[in-house]
Amino acid sequence: MNGFPWGAFALNLTWAAGAAFAVMLVTFAVAVRSGRHRIVDIAWGIGFTAVALVTFAASAGEGELVRRLLVTALTAVWGLRLAVHIARRGRGHGEDPRYEALLAKAPGNRNAYALRMVYLLQGALVWLVSLPVQAAQYVPGPPSAVTWAGTALWAVGLGFEAVGDAQLARFKADPANRGRIMDRGLWSWTRHPNYFGDFCVWWGLFLLVCDAPAAAVVSAVSPVVMSLLLIKGSGKRLLERHLADRPGYAAYVARTSGFFPRPPGRR
Numbered sequence: 001m002n003g004f005p006w007g008a009f010a011l012n013l014t015w016a017a018g019a020a021f022a023v024m025l026v027t028f029a030v031a032v033r034s035g036r037h038r039i040v041d042i043a044w045g046i047g048f049t050a051v052a053l054v055t056f057a058a059s060a061g062e063g064e065l066v067r068r069l070l071v072t073a074l075t076a077v078w079g080l081r082l083a084v085h086i087a088r089r090g091r092g093h094g095e096d097p098r099y100e101a102l103l104a105k106a107p108g109n110r111n112a113y114a115l116r117m118v119y120l121l122q123g124a125l126v127w128l129v130s131l132p133v134q135a136a137q138y139v140p141g142p143p144s145a146v147t148w149a150g151t152a153l154w155a156v157g158l159g160f161e162a163v164g165d166a167q168l169a170r171f172k173a174d175p176a177n178r179g180r181i182m183d184r185g186l187w188s189w190t191r192h193p194n195y196f197g198d199f200c201v202w203w204g205l206f207l208l209v210c211d212a213p214a215a216a217v218v219s220a221v222s223p224v225v226m227s228l229l230l231i232k233g234s235g236k237r238l239l240e241r242h243l244a245d246r247p248g249y250a251a252y253v254a255r256t257s258g259f260f261p262r263p264p265g266r267r
Contacts, residue, residue: 004212005062009138012058016134017127019054023047024123028115037103037114038096040122041086045079047126052076052133059137067143071136071208074154078201081158085165129202129226132219136208139215143208150207157200160186160261164193181248189261191252192239195230196259202226231259 027043052075056068090096099118106113167185171177186193202223210216243249256264 004140004215005138008059008062009135009215012055012134012138013127015054015058016051016130017123019050020047020126020130021120021123023050023126024119028111028119031114032111036095037099037118038090038093040099040118041090041096042083044122044126045082045086047079047123048130048133049076049079049083051126051130052079055134055137062140063136063138064141064143067139067147067208068137070143070147070151071133071205074151074205074208075130075133078154078158078161081162089169125225125229129222131222132202132206132209135212135215135219136205139209139212141211144211146210147208150204150210152204153200153207154204157197157202157204160193160197160200162197164197168194179247181243181246181252183252183256186261188256188264190257190259192230192259193261196261199223199227199230199259 023043023046024040027040027046031037031039052072056072059068099114102117103110103114164186167187168182171182171184190196206216206219206223209219240253
């Protein structure tokens with residue numbers, strides 16, 4: 001097995017950054033035209049897909065083909081499913097309250113502030129979090145058992161995300177559930193099946209790099225950053241702060257795991 005091609009991977013980092021920022025800049029132009037910055041959430045999954053596709057092209061002749069195809073496909077399936085889901089969820093709605101609150105603090109031009117604080121920041125995060133997607137495509141040698149374990153963990157994560165999102169969408173579509181807390185299906189096992197699913201997806205993708213230990217060390221920042229964002233950052237913590245005063249939410253918190261799934265009612 002040949003060593004990891006650090007020179008080619010370093011050049012790829014530039015290509016990947018260009019892909020991530022290109023998606024965000026195009027999205028910014030569309031958002032300014034439409035007057036809704038919430039569409040940047042759609043670009044999150046598209047950005048990762050763009051990075052995976054660009055890296056697949058750039059890594060030709062360097063990494064092992066099966067792993068390259070695998071990591072590109074896993075990233076694109078996850079990213080495009082998420083983008084479609086968010087687009088459907090936001091259809092017919094105005095600006096997201098999160099972005100309204102953020103832009104209310106703008107010291108000058110709101111769009112210029114959004115470009116700096118939302119689009120460029122998210123482009124940088126896409127580039128950073130996608131390090132395993134990039135590095136895996138340069139790993140030499142055939143996939144090992146660790147690669148397939150990562151694929152299985154990715155599948156568990158995608159399942160939690162997709163099923164959880166579908167269950168919540170059906171719940172919200174029923175007028176009888178207006179104002180109620182979703183505590184059925186996967187939502188009775190964890191208060192955040194979609195965030196837990198994201199957690200599994202990114203740790204699974206990280207395992208696809210682990211046949212090259214030095215590259216895995218470099219890429220480990222990705223699942224760590226994503227885990228912190230999901231649990232301590234803009235994911236779980238922010239959402240629970242928003243829901244804290246809703247009737248029945250305190251009881252739901254008391255009986256349901258905050259992140260990692262557990263059988264309903266177990267402490």
